Amino acid sequence: MSDFDLVDIEVTHEPPDNVLSVDPDETSEEHLHTVQAVRLKAGQPDSELRSLKQLDENSVKMLEHQVDAAYRALFEMDGKALLSDEVGLGKTIEVGMILKEMHFRETNDSVLILTPAQLAKQWQAELREKFGLEFVCNYDDEFRGFDSHDYIIASIDTAKSDRYRQAVLRRDWDVLVLDEAHYVKNEETDRYELIDHLSYNYAFFLTATPIQNELTDLYNIVSLLRPGLFGTRDVFHQYFVNSDQETLVNRNELQDRLNKVMIRNRREDTDVDFTDRRVDTRKFEPSPAERELYQAVSDYVKGAYSQDQGQKLVLMLLQKEVVSSPEALETTIRKRLDDQSELTQTEELESILDLINNIDTVTKQERLLDIVEEARENVEKGRVIVFTQFRATQRRVAERLVSEGYTVHSFHGGHSSQEKEEIIKNFEEQGGILVSTDAMSEGRNAQFCNILVNWDLPWNPMRVEQRIGRIHRIGQNRQVYVFNMALTDTVEEYVLERLFHKIDIFQQSIGELSEILTRLEESGKSFEDEIFERLVNADSEVDLENDFDAMAVDLQEQRDLAEKLEEFNSGVFEGFDLGASDD
Incomplete structure (x- = not known):
């Protein structure tokens, strides 16, 4: 123009009702x-x-x-x-x-x-x-x-x-x-x-x-x-x-x-002066029973997705639950059997339930004890926040920690606002382990704790950073420790090692992550959709590794584009008086 x-x-713009009327002689x-x-x-x-x-x-x-x-x-x-x-x-x-x-x-x-x-x-x-x-x-x-x-x-x-x-x-x-x-x-x-x-x-x-x-x-x-x-x-x-x-x-x-x-x-x-953040990814070899269950679920997800893409959300859920806990997986499988109108996949689902029953020891539960015991010995009140995406997993983890003598607090979206306040207050005062769903991952402040465990991993890196942001913020005066738990040769290891670590999401700001995701989603796919489709379409483990490597390259390109966007945004914000003295 x-x-x-x-x-x-x-x-000349006509203001709405919530703006005081303007005298014609005044701007x-x-x-x-x-x-x-x-x-x-x-x-x-x-x-x-x-x-x-x-x-x-x-x-x-x-x-x-x-x-x-x-x-x-x-x-x-x-x-x-x-x-x-x-x-x-x-x-x-x-x-x-x-x-x-x-x-x-x-x-x-x-x-x-x-x-x-x-x-x-x-x-x-x-x-x-x-x-x-x-x-x-x-x-x-x-x-x-x-x-x-x-x-x-x-x-x-x-x-x-x-x-x-x-x-x-x-x-x-x-x-x-x-x-x-x-x-x-x-x-x-x-x-x-x-x-x-x-x-x-x-x-x-x-x-x-x-x-x-x-x-x-x-x-x-x-x-x-x-x-x-x-x-x-x-x-x-x-x-x-x-x-x-x-x-x-x-x-x-x-x-x-x-x-x-x-x-x-x-x-x-x-x-x-923000404190340092130390990220430690701990990978564990699943037991033979856990490995067999993971393979059976992955095969089922691939087959079901190729037949009916309308099942995508529930299939994605199964693929996440199998590396979270047998309890979370069983909950969804049983619901799927109850809701199923056609009997074509019933036998496969029943077979998965049998494999769940074969699991005596959950590897992640045993390894979590190592982390929290270390915290109990070295950190004031032994405070640790354990994040999981699933209520069934949360219940099982909390039960196991209680059985080992830990003070345990559970936080999830089903609590009232008052109950949530009490839970956080008790965790601060009593110490111990807070086992939480992602209901706590936005806005809640917990700077009195400096150790966080990602029991299972959201595929969206923004949700990971939101979790970490509960403890790594103003008021945190200690180094922050983030432990990521992953089973080897599973989707969560691929996401961690071949995506998150390669694009260094754990050291980026929420603003940078948002820009990367925005650039990706402008292409019509979400981060989680991209991961899932690469998972179900790979013909072999080697292909899957290559696909995730390729996605990391794509994300780096998106990051480069995001940096250009940041330059654009800086052009908007550049020159702002940020309150610095002119003296």
């Missing part, structure tokens, strides 16, 4: 400053965050980049900001500082914090313990609805539900906080629609991945905070990105506009 003035778009930004920001600054100088002097240094350690982000969000962005620090830099702490300051200045009469369901109670605990801020959570017994409390933390899916949606929308909220804001990047979802129709004066959105697939993601999130900042979606795309999205145009203009709403700190730009 030529002769195009974005300023005209911002002024939108001047109006925000004079009407909303005056409340933040009234009666108090804005040269510092005064409330921070009230905080207990033993409760929260305030880092320079966090204090700076809170200050800028309040006083340079007039209380509407996208906090986009990289993973692990403490965006929740930044919001806590913001809310504490607003409470100090009496500008937070009503606050709504929307989070993923599994993080609501954690938010509640952190704001109470670190900042002395009391919120009711929608999972509390005393919660009476969104029109009955002034300080609420709730899952966004609860807020958008038919039961509560109208009550949420009826209120004029002083402050809205939206965690994991990338979940509202799609304007066609109920989540996006809820935020779009909410009425609020101040808003703070959090996401470490403001751009996941394309710049339009960023446009949608920013437009919820500052409607009109970028004009219409089509104009934004045409003005800032060329047709193949490889070249950023009008870069200075984009940076200027993002600087009005977005704060992004990167790890290398902060003074945070």
